[in-house]
Amino acid sequence: MTHREKRPALGLGIYVALTVLAGLYFTFASVQGDYGLLRRIQIDAEGDILAAQLDTLRAEVAAYRNKTRRLSDDYLDLDLLDEQTRDVLGYVRADEIVLR
Numbered sequence: 001m002t003h004r005e006k007r008p009a010l011g012l013g014i015y016v017a018l019t020v021l022a023g024l025y026f027t028f029a030s031v032q033g034d035y036g037l038l039r040r041i042q043i044d045a046e047g048d049i050l051a052a053q054l055d056t057l058r059a060e061v062a063a064y065r066n067k068t069r070r071l072s073d074d075y076l077d078l079d080l081l082d083e084q085t086r087d088v089l090g091y092v093r094a095d096e097i098v099l100r
Contacts, residue, residue, distance in 0.1 A: 031037050070077040071084070085091050092098055 069075060070080050
């Protein structure tokens with residue numbers, strides 16, 4: 001009787017190698033890819049920045065609405081009207097002295 005050594009089949013080695021390579025590829029893609037974890041973190045950070053900018057713009061819009069309402073025909077704030085007249089048109093009262 002002859003004794004034969006049993007070697008793993010070549011197909012099994014190729015199958016294991018392809019499985020490991022596919023696992024490495026999908027792991028890399030899930031971290032570094034276009035839809036990966038790092039891109040998700042970047043998108044979340046951009047979203048936070050844009051939310052902060054949106055809050056700033058909403059505050060500016062509220063300030064402009066307040067000034068618009070204060071200068072409207074229904075409600076006229078004379079102090080604001082005087083301030084805007086002096087700032088935009090450069091008006092001065094007769095009893096004031098202008099220093100440059």
